[in-house]
Amino acid sequence: MGESAEYEILALKYGTRRGTRGEIFLNYHLYGEPDGPLDMDYYFWLVRGPESTVLVDCGFSPRGGSVRNRTQLARPVDALAALGTSPSDVDTVVVTHAHYDHIGNLGEFPDCDVVVAQDEVDFWSGPYAGKRQFAHSAEPSELTTLADVVDQGRATLVHKEADIAPGITVTKVGGHTPGQLVVVVRTSAGATMLASDALHYYEELELDRPFSSVEHLTDMYRGFDLIREFQQDPHTTVVAGHDPLVGDRFPRYRDDQDQLVWKVGP
Numbered sequence: 001m002g003e004s005a006e007y008e009i010l011a012l013k014y015g016t017r018r019g020t021r022g023e024i025f026l027n028y029h030l031y032g033e034p035d036g037p038l039d040m041d042y043y044f045w046l047v048r049g050p051e052s053t054v055l056v057d058c059g060f061s062p063r064g065g066s067v068r069n070r071t072q073l074a075r076p077v078d079a080l081a082a083l084g085t086s087p088s089d090v091d092t093v094v095v096t097h098a099h100y101d102h103i104g105n106l107g108e109f110p111d112c113d114v115v116v117a118q119d120e121v122d123f124w125s126g127p128y129a130g131k132r133q134f135a136h137s138a139e140p141s142e143l144t145t146l147a148d149v150v151d152q153g154r155a156t157l158v159h160k161e162a163d164i165a166p167g168i169t170v171t172k173v174g175g176h177t178p179g180q181l182v183v184v185v186r187t188s189a190g191a192t193m194l195a196s197d198a199l200h201y202y203e204e205l206e207l208d209r210p211f212s213s214v215e216h217l218t219d220m221y222r223g224f225d226l227i228r229e230f231q232q233d234p235h236t237t238v239v240a241g242h243d244p245l246v247g248d249r250f251p252r253y254r255d256d257q258d259q260l261v262w263k264v265g266p
Ligand SMILES: [Zn+2]
Pocket: 097, 099, 176, 197
């Protein structure tokens, strides 16, 4: 993995929904525990340094959220603007995977480089993308936007691992989707993994419980192992992709309860 650089690493919460443990964990009945509420929060991540600004995912679109009854708390571009970052400030958008809640605003970043796994692009343009179990998590028009980015030559297609900026490495883990990426940001204070949907909830890792939406179960378990291996180093931080606990485990970026931004770096 590459050298370190100085970055501010922020998690921006832009949506939420009510859920239950039975919906969220795969085959929850296997655990013999009562069902109960478990909310799902929706984040994207901003990595800002003196030389590069990297956005990790870009949230769902108003339509993508509303047709699924998700509550949008802020438009992602507005949440970025509140932090003083406009789309033209962003050098690179990492698409950790092509689900509606991760690529819904890609069209707002027409000049950025985009990093995405080759397997992800291949899957969503292939014969199984239309199967209902997969298609319900994607928006055709947004997949077209992603395909256009690739056609325009703006995409870096990741096969296994790639250094995308000083100190920032993406690794394909698969599992949740065929090309699910995790992002590791190395600064002098330590390394932070933005796990996205390789780890929706910390509980998945702590209790070895896969998430309900899974394309390849063995790869999902293997992804948990990779995250645990990363955590062996004491100077590491793991940021889960949809867990309300992110709001408890990390400090607010500013002392402003209305601003749903947490500082998730070391
Ligand atoms: Zn997803």
